[in-house]
Amino acid sequence: MPLIEARGLTKKFRQAVKEPGLVGSLKHFFTRQYKDKLAVDHIDLSVEAGESVAYLGPNGAGKSTTIKMLTGILVPTSGSLVVDGLVPYERRQQNARKIGVVFGQRTQLWWDIPVVESFNLARDMYEIPPRRYKENLGQFTEMLGLAEFMNIPAGKISLGQRMRADLCMALLHDPKLLYLDEPTIGLDIAVKDRIRKFIRSRVEERGTTVMLTTHDLGDIEDICKRIVIIDNGKIIHDGDLAKLKDTYARDRVIHFQLARPPESIEPICAELPACELATDGLRLSVRFDRFVFAAGEIAAAVMSHVEVVDFRIDEPEVEALIRKVYLGQLSLDSPSQPAPAVVEA
Amino acid sequence: MAADVAAGTRSAAAARLVAARRLVYLYFRCLGQQMKAIMAYEANFIVLMFSAVLVQLAGLAFIWAIFQRIPDVNGWTFWQVVMMSALIFVTEGVGSLFFEGTWRLSYLVYTGQFDQMLVRPISPIVQVLAGAVGFNGLGNIVTGFVLIGIAMANVPVQWTPGRVLMLVILLVSAATIRVAINLASAASTFWIRSPWSMVPMFVHQLGDFAKYPITIYSVAVQALIVVAVPFAFVSFFPTAFVFGVEAWSLAGLLTPLVAIYAVVMAVWIFRVGLNRYESSGH
Ligand SMILES: Nc1ncnc2c1ncn2[C@@H]1O[C@H](COP(=O)(O)OP(=O)(O)O)[C@@H](O)[C@H]1O
Ligand SMILES: [Mg+2]
Numbered sequence: 364m365p366l367i368e369a370r371g372l373t374k375k376f377r378q379a380v381k382e383p384g385l386v387g388s389l390k391h392f393f394t395r396q397y398k399d400k401l402a403v404d405h406i407d408l409s410v411e412a413g414e415s416v417a418y419l420g421p422n423g424a425g426k427s428t429t430i431k432m433l434t435g436i437l438v439p440t441s442g443s444l445v446v447d448g449l450v451p452y453e454r455r456q457q458n459a460r461k462i463g464v465v466f467g468q469r470t471q472l473w474w475d476i477p478v479v480e481s482f483n484l485a486r487d488m489y490e491i492p493p494r495r496y497k498e499n500l501g502q503f504t505e506m507l508g509l510a511e512f513m514n515i516p517a518g519k520i521s522l523g524q525r526m527r528a529d530l531c532m533a534l535l536h537d538p539k540l541l542y543l544d545e546p547t548i549g550l551d552i553a554v555k556d557r558i559r560k561f562i563r564s565r566v567e568e569r570g571t572t573v574m575l576t577t578h579d580l581g582d583i584e585d586i587c588k589r590i591v592i593i594d595n596g597k598i599i600h601d602g603d604l605a606k607l608k609d610t611y612a613r614d615r616v617i618h619f620q621l622a623r624p625p626e627s628i629e630p631i632c633a634e635l636p637a638c639e640l641a642t643d644g645l646r647l648s649v650r651f652d653r654f655v656f657a658a659g660e661i662a663a664a665v666m667s668h669v670e671v672v673d674f675r676i677d678e679p680e681v682e683a684l685i686r687k688v689y690l691g692q693l694s695l696d697s698p699s700q701p702a703p704a705v706v707e708a
Numbered sequence: 709m710a711a712d713v714a715a716g717t718r719s720a721a722a723a724r725l726v727a728a729r730r731l732v733y734l735y736f737r738c739l740g741q742q743m744k745a746i747m748a749y750e751a752n753f754i755v756l757m758f759s760a761v762l763v764q765l766a767g768l769a770f771i772w773a774i775f776q777r778i779p780d781v782n783g784w785t786f787w788q789v790v791m792m793s794a795l796i797f798v799t800e801g802v803g804s805l806f807f808e809g810t811w812r813l814s815y816l817v818y819t820g821q822f823d824q825m826l827v828r829p830i831s832p833i834v835q836v837l838a839g840a841v842g843f844n845g846l847g848n849i850v851t852g853f854v855l856i857g858i859a860m861a862n863v864p865v866q867w868t869p870g871r872v873l874m875l876v877i878l879l880v881s882a883a884t885i886r887v888a889i890n891l892a893s894a895a896s897t898f899w900i901r902s903p904w905s906m907v908p909m910f911v912h913q914l915g916d917f918a919k920y921p922i923t924i925y926s927v928a929v930q931a932l933i934v935v936a937v938p939f940a941f942v943s944f945f946p947t948a949f950v951f952g953v954e955a956w957s958l959a960g961l962l963t964p965l966v967a968i969y970a971v972v973m974a975v976w977i978f979r980v981g982l983n984r985y986e987s988s989g990h
Contacts, residue, residue: 459829
């Protein structure tokens, strides 16, 4: 039995049809026009205990709405949803004991009181046994570096500090399931790193199941093995990261540093059909389909014509890849190579 | 077997008691946090408090002026009417001092900050009620109690222990009704989505009707404040009961039942509304 099991999960919002400005507002007041927005459109999703899932998609794709249904905040318009044996929106309080939630744009901390008092309040709300609480708080404080602002009100700490404190608070009661909605948005690299390390340690030590929405692909490579992509309310990809790379990141580029400018690259082109070659002074780069050529073959072909000083291979860029998926430039249902894990296309 | 069942119900009852105690504890815990916050940042609550008191006293002066011209209103004396006003003040004060959070609900719902209350293991209603402290309520409570004392001293009624006990029960019921009405009207925000919904304020204003004997109103207004929004049970009927006004005092006995009715309705309205909650799109 998966920990999260959603079938045909759908959320429709009624949005006011309103032109901007006061006139628009007045007009809307009299016409009362609304249109339905299918924010999440019949998605199927099952997540096993211990999995960590990255939930990606362009802005407005329906990520937050999905998370809000999974956490019990929103009641789905249709479809079925069971999380660890409960229907979240029917049993909100029971569900709340088992989950930790962090929304990047909001805070769970009490704005006007010292951070540590928010933690103490969480202890009382979740009835965390004193020893467990002390242990967790000690460990998290150390890992997330919370000590320096523990006694400052949440309203007066920086965004990065707030995020770390929020993360700590979301995990004090040892939830089985952690939902993170854009947890690293707007943070600098050092803080991002710290947060990722921390989340990874939860996954590895406690077997916490993580569901994470993000725009930041670093989050994915550090934390998640599985990627689910949603676009326009529909899931367009569900599979592991390695497979996504294998399936779609077919192009690789090798950059060569040459001893002398090449007289002509024609002979190399002839030897490497369907590859893209580019030269610029002493540099030569070859873009190739790694299912047609091995990197070694490319290197051998180039070296048989010119003298190579140095070379390097570009790894496939997940970022570019996912962007292509968003833009619909990659048709996910008809790749010629290994079968993709596609749910809907 | 029978013993088992008895033990079972006893432990179920015990569990419920523990749960209720936990709720009350957490309620005051949350409220305490708010209080600390206000103490730390807000010094102008004294101004708020005094302005509230002044507004109320101005209302009383108006009543006093009327009674200078006529000896009674529909058979009600000055001090009886003062008692009705005082009950409105006290309950309003209790509502803001301890349950000010209801006034913030529409803002939380509109901005989506209400999300947080749905992912914590405590009833969102308790969280809403404990969401804010309105120190200005203190002024209303003090004024109200002073007026109740003066009114009690000025009406020809024997203050037996039984009657005093009844007064306490009626006060608690009246405050409960007031808070339930506040909660229910605040829940309207689940239907009318706007950051500063006027409905709670409008309903609040209906309470002003109950500062005077309801016999002066048309049947429609009476029905409104007796049945639909039972402010009459906050002030009019309890006053009639403790001052022994026979025509109405029996209805005063219903006040605790009306309090239960008001709470059940408020919770029901809140729950239905909750399922309409849509968060916000960012
Ligand atoms: N509370 C709401 N009311 C109306 N429309 C909403 C609401 N929440 C989200 N939406 C709409 O639903 C779509 C999906 O939003 P969201 O789930 O927040 O996207 P994401 O998190 O992927 O950026 C968007 O078009 C958004 O405008
Ligand atoms: Mg979002």
